[in-house]
Amino acid sequence: MFRWMSRSKNGSANGLHVESDYLIDLRNIEKAYETEAGPFLALQGIDLQVKPGEFVAVVGKSGSGKSTLINMITGIDRPTEGEVIVRNTPIHTLSEGNMAVWRGKNMGIVFQFFQLLPTLTVVENIMLPMDFCNMYTPGERYDRAIELLQMVEMEEQAHKLPSAVSGGQQQRAAIARALANDPPIIVADEPTGNLDSYTADNVFAMFEKLVYEEDKTILMVTHDTDLANRVGRKLTISDGEILTDEQLREAQPA
């Protein structure tokens, strides 16, 4: 229903282009951190391909490497070895500045602690990615932000500061912000981790709608096994490796 707001975008940045049949293509990823006790291997031998329209849950114990894996996909972190190709762009090769723009246009990120900017109102928070990435005309930005807030049933709270709304509402606003630039991919790091079960369910339902009605591709880190079992595909991470990769539902056709 929000398809009219979508904009077609070129996923590549700075002319870098790598052919891949997948929306997200992680090839032989390894990530090592230097610690005082010596190198620590957070990820090893990760090969992961995600097709458009998939709803993927990443589960695992604390310290298993879930967040590191997600950070590879969002470009927040870089692999020590291997390639990360998202929408045919080798994002591991992008500079920090180019990465920011690329991410702003291609990926929406939802954090566990919502991370709305405290001094901006809810609607301003949603307009901020459009502002940074120069998406939509200045006149369109406000309308789009309000539309997105309507989608997440938050239009009543549009002009409140984040501190004036509940945690669940903040997370819904954060989802709206993730959708601001109409990215094809949403990455959520424990988006329901800080919410009660009722609110968590609402948020999850919103994700389902985005995947099944809006053709978004979602990767979601979660501890919640119930939610993890409701997605299309479940990856279990242990000691930096993909332990299991279960297809629970068929992906929506792109």
Place this chain on the structure above:
Amino acid sequence: MKFKPRWIKVLRDLMFNKSRTALVVISIAVGVTAIGMVMGAQSVINEDLPRDFFAINPASAIVFTLTTFDDDAVQAIRDLPEVEEAQGRRTIVVPFRTPNGNWRNMQLYALPDFEDIRINQLKPQEGAWPPEEGEILIERSAFVPNLGFDGIDIGDSVTIKAPNGKEKTLRIVGTAHDLNQFPPQLAQSAFGYISFDTLDLLAEPREFNQLEFIVAENKLDEDHVKVVSDLVQDELEARGVSVVFVLAFPPGEPPFQSFIAGISTLLVVMGFLSLGLSGFLIINTLAAILTQQVRQIGIMKAVGGRTHQLVWMYFGMVVVFGLLAVIIAIPLGALGAGGLAGILGFFFNFDVRGFAINPQVVVVQVLISLLVPLLAAIYPIIRGTRTTVREAISDHSMGKGQFGTRPIDLFIVGLRRVIPGIKRPEQISLRNTFRRKGRLILTLMTLSLASVIFISILSIRASLQQTLDEALGYFDFDVQIRFSRPYRAERLTREGLGFDEVSEAEVWGFGGGRRVRPDGSESDNIIIQAPPADSVMIEPVMLEGRWIEPNDTNAIVINNDVLRNEDDLTVGSRVTLSINGRDSDWVVVGIARSSFPQPAIYTNAEYFSRATNLVGRGQAVLLKTTPETDLSQFSSIIETHYRDRGFRVEETQTVDQARSILTLFFNIPILFMLAMAVVLGIVGGLGLMGTMSINVIERLREIGVMRAIGASNWSVLWIVLLEGMVIGFLSWLIGGVVALPLSRVLTEQAGQLLLQSSPSYIFSVPGTIGWLVIVILLAVVASFLPARSASKVTVREVLSYE
């Protein structure tokens, strides 16, 4: 106009953190106000003072004579082709009765025609003009209570004692402004102006004893003025006039110009120091803001913000800080400039236009307000906005700051073994101090600089005071009475010794002379003092050679100020002196240290009286009194005594008066510098407050944890307060160590500026201890608010602090 969300964020951040915004704005405003104040005052002084000064048609030089001269002599000088204009005045010192019955001295100037003052013009202020017979005008800035005019107004009469000892009543008919006089407040003497008819009333001859002249050409050429001065002096001496000295100020400058310039330079230096310090403050505060915003920076990057966009956002924030600061600083600076110029105008007796906004100063202030914070912000902003998203969102650590790996950390940890009884909270304070070393260094730089300046200024003051005491100790007498003509020495001493309060009396010869150099050129006028060879009233500090002895004939001792212009002289040099127009030969037998910064020659009284045809006579009597004597009262009594017996007293001065005049002279620049040190202290205090606030914000988690394990409000408060005090103490320590050598250098500079010679040096221990107390108090005040907010932190708040 609709702002982009990023700029809305910038503005909201400013508005939502009012105290932080205020701190940064005040930090910038302090420095910019100081600059505006100093530059504004300078521009006022540079415009108003020269304008007023040139308007009086200032003299190129003033010749002071021992004997009087008439209109013919003035006309003869006027007729010299090198002289454009000349005029004579008569000056006498008379006591006047104050409303409380005491007698105070007043310098009277008698002018032949008030409607035709050609040089050093007086400007009528209030009341009548010109003064008729029996009337007097008072210099406007002398017409104040502390110079004896408490309760006296225009229209009232004042009783003076004429040189012949008779009391006369003069009616005050108005005030005048005499810009050419050394300010009465500094001279500690009133100035009055009378007509020649009034001179008759006082039984004084209608003759002059001061000649003012303006050179015809090259008016601003100091050397040329000197050459013409010599010609004028020769002409007067050829007419039998005994010249004491010629006073020539640097051409085109009022008498106190160099003094004002000195103060002004000091203030400019202080202004820029304040600005530099507020720069440190800005670096610290912005670094803190960016530290606080790390997570937000990460989020903005996560949603597409690029580093350069964020850099501009924070630079935008800095521009707003600068603009807010300049809004405060422009009026405050102008007000301060008006006030500062007003104070200088009051002390130095010139008119200032008061509060005025100078466009040039405003431009400088705006530029400084924007540029200095932007420059100061470059490093923290670039560093802060380089934070990666991963670093930002993975920041769940305890308070920041590396501690424990460096030698200084190990030293601090080791202190627990040498400080007995130091408890764990105190150890936390000590260690916390050294966690953010960069921030600590910036804070210490600010506060330490304030410490250096404060301690140095007090050391300069103590040194100048010491120099003054030494200078006054040089002369071991209590009262000096100078007469306008020579009297028999035996009579002068007898009158003095007739008082029980006087334990000893000496008569000194007094005069002026010029050295005739081997090439025929002549030196400036040099004061000649001729004490008895066995004088007990002078204790010279000999640098070379010996002091004068009873059997000396043409032996002289010169002071080291003579050497400034006559550097070829040494012990044993033969010197020709021109005294009262007659050349005589002398031998330098010693070089003494100067008491006051002026060239002086000492010689045997007996021989000097022979050389000047004044055998057995003298022009000054010096009296030593018994310890219990009240000098201010006694000086008045003895002066009256001499006057009543027909002696023409020119001036009476006690050592205390000399001390208070000179102390005031030193204290004016010292007070200005202290005021600026206070400003630096405030900037330092603001810096410390900023640092402590940042430290508390950064360590909220730690504080929450401490609360969770049982720390009371007081424990948390104490930990923060103590950290502030440790920083204060360190700044004092560093400041003291730096001030040790620096205050010596600054004292030398101040001595050269104010005394034109090297002063004695002492390090002000009381000043150093006093500053420790002040800086600790400052630290407590600066740390209190952050400490209080830390003590109010609850565990719940910290757990939800994201």
